[in-house]
Amino acid sequence: MADLLQGLVLAHLGQGIAVEAENAIVLCQSLRKLDTVAVGDQVLWRQSAPDQGRIEELLPRRSVLLRPAKNGKTRPVAANLDAVFIVFAVEPACDFLLLDQYLAVCENSGIDVGLVLNKTDLPTSEIIEQELASYQALGYAVYRVSAANATGLTELAAALQGQVTILTGQSGVGKSSLTNALIPDKELKTNTISATTKHGRHTTTAATLYHLNGGGDLIDSPGVAIFGLADLNLPQLAQGYREFQPLLRECQFNDCRHITDKGCAVRAAAETGEISANRYQRFLKLIAKMPQGH
Ligand SMILES: Nc1nc2c(ncn2[C@@H]2O[C@H](COP(=O)(O)OP(=O)(O)O)[C@@H](O)[C@H]2O)c(=O)[nH]1
Ligand SMILES: [Mg+2]
Ligand SMILES: [Zn+2]
Structure with a gap:
């Protein structure tokens, strides 16, 4: 054999x-x-x-990103990732609920996160600038780029070097445009996969791993932009909000849901402005979206 x-x-x-x-x-x-x-x-x-x-x-995985599948099960999106870079833009309007959801999943998977604001050639919005400032204050790296004008790409490429990264984000924010800009021979590489595997055509919905020229890999994931809350429960979602972490043990009750619970330190911090009230409101929305029982 x-x-x-x-x-x-x-x-x-x-x-x-x-x-x-x-x-x-x-x-x-x-x-x-x-x-x-x-x-x-x-x-x-x-x-x-x-x-x-x-x-x-x-072989054993050092990390895995899951997405919800049928029957309440999960399926792996990609394995052995070092980082998820979340791409967003002024247009289509940024869905911050989705962004917080991605961040919570990554915090729980031990995968690094970067935020990539694309289309900086277009006029920016007040809301985006405010939210970006609060994400940066939480310690998240933010890259400002334009795939159209090729600005900020050197800094982005440097951040991707030597690690395995997947680009995610809403449809239309420019993930494919960025991949094309970062991997100049992407089409050639795609064709090589098709040819050597005699598949003839490489379906555009297949997540594909490309080696970056400077070392490291980039995964382009056309069909799996949304990986949802996967199988996070309420305590994990709360842990997924970085700024909640030091507050969680200050809540009066161990099983605090951080909603209307008496003596909740998280809600109190949001009310005094110690943490972002917007982020806390989105946390409440995400809880409401969770399957019952969590
Ligand atoms: N103005 C502007 N448009 C962009 C930029 N990057 C991508 N686009 C456009 O946004 C649309 C969606 O891009 P695409 O890469 O397919 O997004 P994806 O769905 O996230 O892969 C296309 O019409 C692109 O030409 C950019 O930096 N600036
Ligand atoms: Mg695409
Ligand atoms: Zn609480």
Whole structure:
């Protein structure tokens, strides 16, 4: 039998999984009993035919980003990520509820976050500037870029170097435009995956991992922009709000839901302006969106 080889999952294709091993790309099938293999996974695979193989083992992940799936289950979006960069813009109008949701999921996954304001060639908005200032005060890195004018891209590229990053955010904010700008040979790389795996066409909905020229990887995720609250419960959502963390043990009751509870330190801090009242209001909205029982 052929030897077991290590490889990196580049993309899920219609007919299999593109695995990169020693600079070759192989179309692999996955054993049914394996958990869902995701982009960014390290796997052990065995050759079954020229340019083809079978994934036999999923190596341990250092991180995984989950999204909700059917029957209350979750599916991995990507594995072994170091960072999620959330892209937003003045147009389409920024959904700060979604942004806070991404931040809460990342805080709970141990994945770093960066905020990328794209389309800075357009006039900015007062609301965006206010919210950005409050995110920066919380210690989140903010990059101001324009894919159209190619401004701020050097700083963004420097932040991406040497790590595995996925771009996320609402549709239309410019994730693909930024990926194209950061990976000048993206189309060539995409075509290489298609050709070597004899898939013919690379579906545009497949999340794909690209190596950055300066080292590090960027995952473009056209179809998985929204990863939702995944399986966060209420205490995890509260932990996901950075500024709540030191306050949580000050609440009068251990099982405080931080809503109308008596002696809630989080609500009190929002009322006095010690923490952002906007962020607290969005926290309440996210709780309301959670499935009952949390
Ligand atoms: N004005 C302006 N438009 C941009 C910029 N980046 C992207 N766009 C436009 O925004 C639209 C959505 O871009 P796209 O990259 O497809 O967004 P995605 O859905 O997040 O991948 C397209 O019409 C782009 O031309 C930018 O920096 N400035
Ligand atoms: Mg896109
Ligand atoms: Zn509380």
